[in-house]
Amino acid sequence: MDFSQYESKSSQEIKEVISGLMKVGGMPNLVDFFPILRPLDPQGLASQGKVCVEKLFAIFDSIIDQRLQKRAVSSSYDIDLSTQNDVLDLLLDINFKDGHELSINDMKSLFMDLFVAGTDSISTTLEWAMTELIRNPKKLKITRFELMKCMHTKRETLNEHDIPQLPYLQAVIKETLRLHPPGPFLVPHQAIHDVEVKGFNVLKCAQILCNVWAIGRDPKIWSNPNAFMPERFLESKIDYKGQDFELIPFGAGRRSCPGLNIAHRELHTMLASLIYNFEWKLEENMRVEDLDMEEKFGLSLPKNIPLMAIPA
Template structure:
């Protein structure tokens, strides 16, 4: 954390005073009907319990205090859910009561908190954004229509990896997957690439998105003491604004160019020209909406902003973990590859999305990756809209809800040999991650569930399938598969501590 002694002293005095006032007002009461949890220190509550891997620490605590646990993180009452049964109570039985968001301070970057599909409370504007993004991006019809785009972008990735084969140089799988996800999204949104595979080209867009992801993933003291929000003690919002504004300027430029093109076409009154100047991409569809409803340019910019932040790193880090597990477990890699090669033997085309239903082992690999390495291990924090009683305990209004899907994925009461990567377990049953089977909810469940699930599902299978169908993968400098670093680092998403680097070999 980056603040100096003066700031710390100021902060400390401020917090002591604030605490004294709070104690006086509340008379020092502790709500005895809260779920059980560890002893809280004055002022900081259970902050020291979190450590630098909160999903690990919370998993450990829940073994002691149970799958419904309460903590005080600074001044925030936090409820931690760590079992499928309790998760079902929260996100199915009482879904509406828990459908609000606790809003992290980093979302104040470019005032995103006021317009974000991810952080708005459930209300008219949130519903409008969910409806528009479903209609224009995520519906099955739209996803089918955008398949050629994903196909094209995966082919570009494969062509790039092919070129790397010649030089026998290791590639960073996560970085390549990030570039691919970014370009799929940017072409879907406004029909242009925003990142390149080679390091010489300008990466302005990618660098800004990456910087914002890093800032949003840093622990922020103002999240635990909301009274500090406007002081931005670590300067994270200030720094984030630099990148956020650059990103917004890029969106503005793209919107201006498109508006100009549409205007020119209309003044020339030339239908054919209009079709060629516009792209019928998400930007065009949203601009059409702008005339008809209260949906304005700023909403478009913030929708893009939210989708790039929510949709790139989640997808690329899952792909990196899937490749890591397969290289770490060469016999599983062989099984997955054999399944694809057998299916594709008599087909002329490359792997297509409709092939995926015939690749149960590949699907099991992705499920097993989500079980062990959910990219958003505590989901995006929810917030209680009202007091709700769960299993005899009180979850108070405004409490923050963390659902530890990482712990649920490794619970021996739910999974046999939970620490072992064994995709076969999913061939035996019908468990899926679509929000109905609460033992596996990497995309969440209920009304705040990830709207990008089906897009991510298609992207992940087609990209992973193509990478293992076309190439064999060797580790650098004779590192042995069994010695690979498998540790994770907590941030906005769960990244590998050591990024996966592997040498592709043509098959």
């Protein structure tokens, strides 16, 4: 199912619900500071979140129902109408084999996790990458030149196997994630026992937010920290896979982002096709210096004013 068509009702619907969830999830909640207030839900955030989850589950229900009907028809006529061999089919197969292991409700929760964690994060990062490149036309040119060189010998479209041949593109993605991590505080963690970290006592059950945004702009770690300089990664081995703590936009350790590998592929191939296939310009009368670089406060840090760029 294609959720990326602007005109399609289903894609707009899912986009709105996910934005709603991100908005509710990113609002400071009094209940986190005064848990005694939880049953009262003073800001109405829990009830708004519930409405969004119900809407999202209704969308998933209808998709799952349609697929179950197709599968039923195909099994009764013994023809293979149904299997699209996608994640939904895979999960339904598991559900049929052993329903107790994975219920339909588990599947919907899993899809919710994937859609909430895996859509905004990618689009926000790409929007920031394009903004930074349009603001730095020389760097956009270098990225494009590298892509042209790589594609020169190929006849097919660019794909994930090309990523290792594109060091500048990789550096652009790293630099974008350093400056604009879509999970600026990661996801809240909780200490499972009292622990001392570099002289700080962290009590059992304390909620920990890790300020990756500040780490990415720390002048003790990065020279000229607020400047967009992909070059800083060309001669460096620093990567975002969770081993180099100065760059952990995906977190680190056992609860780090399970979508890292797909995100890595998506970010590079999508940004590459935007840059390779189009020349970008700003709206008439708009100068590069006028581009708004404010972040919108929330769970992820999208641009406050969306980027308006015109492909040529």
